[in-house]
Amino acid sequence: KDIEVKRDGYALCASLQWVHSLAKASLHRGLKITENVIAIYDLKQDFSAPGPIHSGRETVYRNGSLLLRNVTMKDTGRYTLRTINRHGDIVSTTIMNLHVHKHVMQPFLEISDATVAVEKSVSLICISPHDDNSFHWLFNNQSLQLTDRMTLTVTKRVLRIDPVRIEDAGDYQCEVSNPVSSKTSLPVRLAVVKG
Structure with missing residues (x-):
């Protein structure tokens, strides 16, 4: 899925409704699941833990959404949402492409x-x-x-x-x-x- 957003705006990057059998979700920058973790959300404890590349501009919500604040051109890229069931099995992997655009100047x-x-x-x-x-x-x-x-x-x-x-x-x-x-x-x- 592709998302277009203006620079310095807000971007809702990933949204997935939870199923009752899910236990955790992890949000990553890029395609490498083991690296670039933005945050992990634990549904059982209703708690979000920041990952190593969490910059403070990201908020992860219970429904699996990631909100990026003060979006810049550097935020352009792929984001991966991985959902995990209570047995530790990966249920789904969703990849989102975020495109950040500058406002055009008058021609x-x-x-x-x-x-x-x-x-x-x-x-x-x-x-x-x-x-x-x-x-x-x-x-x-x-x-x-x-x-x-x-x-x-x-x-x-x-x-x-x-x-x-x-x-x-x-x-x-x-x-x-x-x-x-x-x-x-x-x-x-x-x-x-x-x-």
């Missing part, structure tokens, strides 16, 4: 020429310091409907219009987003004149 839109003659071409470039985000284009505050004269690069950062027509005149914006935030550039106006 900047660059245009090759703000005034273009009909039948010429123009390129608009969405500039953002983020590489792993989604890019979306707006035209006059609406989602841009691509025509056969418009092309986007694979990354969707560059919009090219060739040839330009009168109806292409207006305000263009690009939106950058990731699973936890999005920002839109200021509008750039394209003027189209008859050649």
